[in-house]
Amino acid sequence: MNSIKSIIKRVYTKELDIHKDKSVYDLFQWKKVDVFMKDYKTGKILVDMKNLEFPINYSQNSCDIIASKYFRKAGIPKAPHYENSLKMIAHRLVNFWCKALKDEGLIETEEEENIFYDEMVYAFLNQMFAPNSPQWFNTGLALSYNIKGQKQENYYYDEKSKKIAAAEDNYTRTQASACFIISIADKLLGSHSISDQYVTETKLFKGGSGTGTNFSTIRAKGERLSGGGVSSGLMSFLRGLDRNAGAIKSGGTTRRAAKMLCLNIDHPEIFDFISWKAKEEDKVRALGKMGYDMSFEGEAYETVSGQNGNNSVLFSDEFMNKVKNLSKNPDETIELTGRTDDSVNTTVKVQNLWNIFNESAWKCADPAPLFGDRLNAWHTCPAGEDGVYNAPYNRINSTNPCGEYAFLDDTSCNLASINIFKFYDTDKKFIDLEGYVHVIGLVQLVLEASIHWGQFPTEDVAKKTYMFRTTGLGISNLASLLMVKGYPYDSDKARTLAASLTGILTAHSYYVSSLMAAKIGCFQKYEINKTYMKRVIRNHARSAGLLDTDYENLNYNPVRINHKLLLDENLEDISHLLKESFKKAIEYGEEFGYRNAQVSVIAPTGTISFAMDCGSTSIEPFFSHVIYKKLSGGGYMTIINPVIKTSLKNLGYVENEIQDIMDYILRTETVKDGDLQYEKLADGKIEGAPHLKREHLAIFDCANKCGSGKRYISPMGHVLMVASIIPLISGSISKTVNLPNDATVEDFKNVVLKSWELGIKGITLYRDSSKASQPLNTSLDENNNLDLENMTYNALMNKVKSLQTKNTSSKANRVKPVGIRYGTTHPAQIADVKIYTTVNRNENGEICEIYITTDREGTIITGLLNSLSKSISVMLQYHVPPKDISRMLRGQKYEPYGFVQKHPYIKYVTSISDLISKVIDIELNDFSSCQVAPDQYEAADKNEANLERVYDATCPNCSSTRMARNGTCMVCMDCGTTTGCS
Secondary structure, eight states: OOOGGGTSOOSSOTHHHHOTTOOGGGGSOEEEEEEEEEOTTTOOEEEEEEEEEEETTOOHHHHHHHHHHHSOOSOOSSTTSSOOBHHHHHHHHHHHHHHHHHHHTSOOSHHHHHHHHHHHHHHHHTTSEEEOHHHHHHTTHHHHHOOOOOOOSOEEEETTTTEEEEOSSSSSSBOOOOEEEOOOOSOSSSTTSHHHHHHHHHHHHHTTOEEEEEOTTSOOTTOBOTTSSBOOOHHHHHHHHHHHHHHHOBTTBSSOOOEEEEEETTOTTHHHHHHHHHHHHHHHHHHHHTTOOOSTTSHHHHHSSSOSSEEEEEEOHHHHHHHHTTTTOTTOEEEEOOSSOGGGOEEEEHHHHHHHHHHHHHHHSOSEEEEHHHHHHTOSOTTTTTTOTTOGGGSOOOBOTTSOOBOOTTEEEEEEEEEGGGGEETTTTEEOHHHHHHHHHHHHHHHHHHHHTBOBSSHHHHHHHHHHOOEEEEEEOHHHHHHHHTOOSSSHHHHHHHHHHHHHHHHHHHHHHHHHHHHHOOOTTOTTTHHHHHHHHHHHHHHHTSOOSOOSSOSSOOOOOOHHHHHHTTOHHHHHHHHHHHHHHHHHHHHHOOSOSOOBOBOOOHHHHHHTTOSSOTTOOOSOSEEEEEOTTSSEEEEEOHHHHHHHHHTTOOHHHHHHHHHHHTOEEEEEETTEEEEEEOOOOOTTOTTOOGGGGGGGOOSSOOTTOOOOOOHHHHHHHHHHHGGGOSSOBOOEEEEOTTOOHHHHHHHHHHHHHTTOOBOEEEETTOSSSOOOOOOSOOTTTTOGGGOOHHHHHHHHHHHHTSSTTSOOOOOOOOSOOEEEEEEEEETTEEEEEEEEEOTTSOEEEEEEEESOTTSHHHHHHHHHHHHHHHHHHTTOOHHHHHHHHTTOOOSSOEEEESOSSOOEESSHHHHHHHHHHHHTTOOTTSSOOOTTOOOSOGGGGSSOOOSSOOOTTTOOOOEEEETTEEEETTTOOBSSOO
């Protein structure tokens, strides 16, 4: 019989059995790296660390993120008194996990401890896996450095006394969990009351963690109170909690708190909840017209409510079946019921609720759908801790803010992700399944160790985390693997491979959990939940193809693994391992039970994906073909995603063909800028590349259009990927379906309904440009450090003067337009000020004059606009490129500013100067700075398409605008800061 000893074995460090004088750190080559980071906006230096030690294969970006985010900056006993080597982090993490497992009884001998230590250090340094951020922050500080910190209000379950105990200090135990679900009761004071919610959320936000809560227990407005009078209603309390979250932020930083607010579809205030954020967006737009700053951290958003959390509506199957039936019966109804007082009960049309939900999501991406009965159909512990099956408090009522952790209220989960691409051998063209399952088993031990020596922010969370011991292992960098395998992301092959590998992860994790249970016992509440848990695991096995019987207690048919497709693709080993893994998970679970109630989730994995040098995050597709390699001296080098070359080679292209295709994607154009000229990316698309076969194009489809190309992954492609993986995951999946700006409310309805029909537990929809404030991600093209965008008027005039020295006469030739000119007039209205911008061209079609007038005759503004017109026109006649003038004017902020009327493409500006900048861009056929573009428009400069367009997207840590959507969160591509909780 297998035991936990079979998991702790040498796979990657066998050399150390032969060379006893070597350590695991000797298996890596090391380099010295300088890390320098500054705030893009203020120029303030954020990190300046010299001579740091990393493995030689780590990118500069990975080194920057790890050093800036995770290296302990103070308190280390030995000089230089801060962590300056990744060896130090690896040791403090793995050493802590070793000692915790030894204390728990899962590691018994010194040999087992040494093997576990070496294998985990190797996997960590080789970027095969990474734990979630709280582990990097907290784990092992006391054990390695005697850094204990002050006593905080943290708790753990003391197995000896069988009671909750207060942690002695902040770091002897670890706060390793990023995900929390917190309950709330319908009372003002006491445990789990509304006032207690303020305290609990504040503690979680202070520690950098996120919290999710279903607020359906709170009485609606107008419900009677026991002491007389009526309730002020749910929404009044939600607004108060929202302001608290905005004040506390998260982890003491400027990052907004990670918070999920969930409400059942039958709550009397559901209409107000659904439309809450959409109405607040309307207020932001109105404030913008009055001149208030509309950036996400600006005064407009600070003034309105609802901006500090993600909202979700918990739909029942009953409601969704009525939605499905609306074409036959448009008069379907649902009753909204009071929590304690049926006098507020009302019957409403399903059609009305359905419309307002999708209209609100279409307007501002909130709320998102959660499918409550789908969540609970896969619930392993519906009897909770008291044995009352399916009681409201024993159901899954909410998720964490990012949506991947779905379990009982007042529990937590610590996460880790495996870099799946690390297990693909590019030379032998096969997936190292032995190594993959080996690392899965070891990381499950890591997550279990983090519970054993963990601590938690509330007594209830400490108790229930101990009782159920949920863990959250997932994968990252899926898109890299799919591309090198030659599988389009939106294809049955890709979905089958992704689901199979995820199924292996879940099955092997449950198997390892059963081995832990055999050695030290099941999770405390296993016995009263084992019937349900075994049923869920059997249903997983049915989706995996091990069992061909009907699903148990499901009212729909989940997606099943297509084993014939696996065999056709010569993936027999994956097919066999998937079935065998579930067979062992079931057989060993029948005999020994399980140590953990859940074992797997798909988290967004933003920062830790960058730490692992992943080409893509989580299960997300690539953003684009072109990526940027950060250089140690500052700046970036433009390169093609390296897996494209490997993919082309695997597809049979020869070396010269591959080089031609790579050159096509990276083709440049020469840009002249005064005395300087430089090369910039010309397009970035792969369509039309020489030698590339048409049937291979889909393999290289990305989340966005690349360059002037037309191809991208359709919204339903994202939905189908989630639907394929979800029946093989314990928890849920953090995923956003991105829809184009011209998507309709009907498109939203179709995606939501299809997601429910396919068995998805929850999903987020985002329509491009749907937020009021919309600064696009800027490109990495900074004009070779000319910084023209921030150039002052005097500086630009100096540049004009420098042009005068270019010819032998030391005088530039000013070409004044003569005779009749032709031009275009752009009417626009900012607030109540009408602006007319006329752009004239010479006989060669070049812009030679710009006149700006207003309807405010005889005012100061008229005189200033005349002066600005003359200045710009003189610059143009001295051959200053119009795009340089546009950059100088872009983003200047003064009144009047706000929303723009009467212009078809420009909808928001920060000043008249900003308006003129956009007009110049339009005249140059560049609509990238506009909110609307003509249907036939194809962008020429596609550096801006390298990241998915995100709105209100300035990094709160470094002010970079290179923000990208990542699951339901956003992540900074420069410093790795995430807006989520993991």
